[in-house]
Amino acid sequence: SESAFLLPSIPPPEKKAANDVSHSEEVPLYPIPGFDLKKFNECIPERKAVLNHQNKEIAEALDLLSEYWNISHQSKTDKLRALAFARAAAAVRCLPFKVTNSQQLQGIKDLGSGHALRVATQIVESGHCPEVEEKRNNKKFLSLKIFCKVYGVGPSIAEKWYAKGLRTTEDVKKIDLHDINNDMIIHGVAFYDDLNRPLLLAEAENAYKYITDLAKLILPSVVTSMNGGFRRGKSSGHDLDVLFSYPERKDGDYGLIAAVLDELNKKDLVVWSRAVRTDGPRKVIELDSSPLSSGSTNDHLPTMMIIFKYPLDDKFDEFERHDLSAERNLGAFQLANSPSRQWRAIRVDLVGSTNSQYPYAQVGWTGNKQYNRSLRKYAKECLNHSLSSTGLYDKRQNRWIAAQTEQDVFHHLKLTYREPQERNF
């Protein structure tokens, strides 16, 4: 008709009813046709998580809640909450498509049907979760986060500092050192700025080459690798993780890494160091409580935690020729504030493993932390095996399972091999 000609009709907006079955049958739920939720849920460590995944906003929100409950935890329940949010964030990082519709979040194992799912749904639907924003800006949380950035400080010391009235970075730097009897924390405070500057890949590679060249002079057959976040493809990190592999020794296993530390000390390149045993760097066991000669030597890797002098101009050759011996007698603060210092303090972990432990140590020290948790849980629950950075133990047959390579480790775990860059859970 004429009126229709004058006023062209605009099609009414499409109404999507939740119960419009005919419609939802036509539009697939997932944007990638091959996505199979059942398979995705079957076995968590079969999932792949690349650094550049497609659901950053959701993962960030869940990570924040995990960090919140980890840092400000008061009880076992809070700790478990932190772990649950970390698992949920990992699940989201593993999704091979960008979530655009909250229906796509339904039924994902580890995202669950409770709190984490509600948060993820809010982010997808409105781009915003009030609970996350409230916690992100929570004054106490912000202070505790600052305190936990001090090397050697965890949630319980952070809580004590908060109770004493400390709030800011400036407060931390003004702490009376006589109140601290832990030299790790004293160095953490003194070198707060240095140690919180991200370590770049090029710097890590440079320090790695310098340290491993020294190690090869001591033991030419040594095998080394740069592990941690850099091996997973990160371009910066908080430390350098160096793993060494050498033949088994009868006389205890600090031999090589202690010798490397000696060499670094002779060149006055070490600010601070501590020998510990680790199974995953956070589970540090002080040597006093675990003597080297005791029978427990093969369930933890010998580890040398170091604060290392990294030349400001990146040139170790020239730096080596400087006489740094005058710095030997300075305390942490004098050293940190010395106007002539030509270096920056960086964190380095030297980790020793025997050739037979090496493939397992590789997996453990590559991480990430959440990926390791998922592997260990799976090994225990699905295979009745016990996995650590030193080996895989079959609890039914009471035997250690030997591996030559990381591929062997995955094979023994009955898992598809994953490249380090795919282990960013």
Ligand code: DCT
């Ligand atoms: N790891 C672990 N258990 C932990 C902590 C860490 O199994 N509780 C593993 C995973 C990574 C590896 O050890 C190195 O640890 P970090 O250096 O702390 O982690 P990262 O991934 O290298 O992170 P960053 O890039 O910040 O150094």
Ligand code: MG
């Ligand atoms: Mg690291």
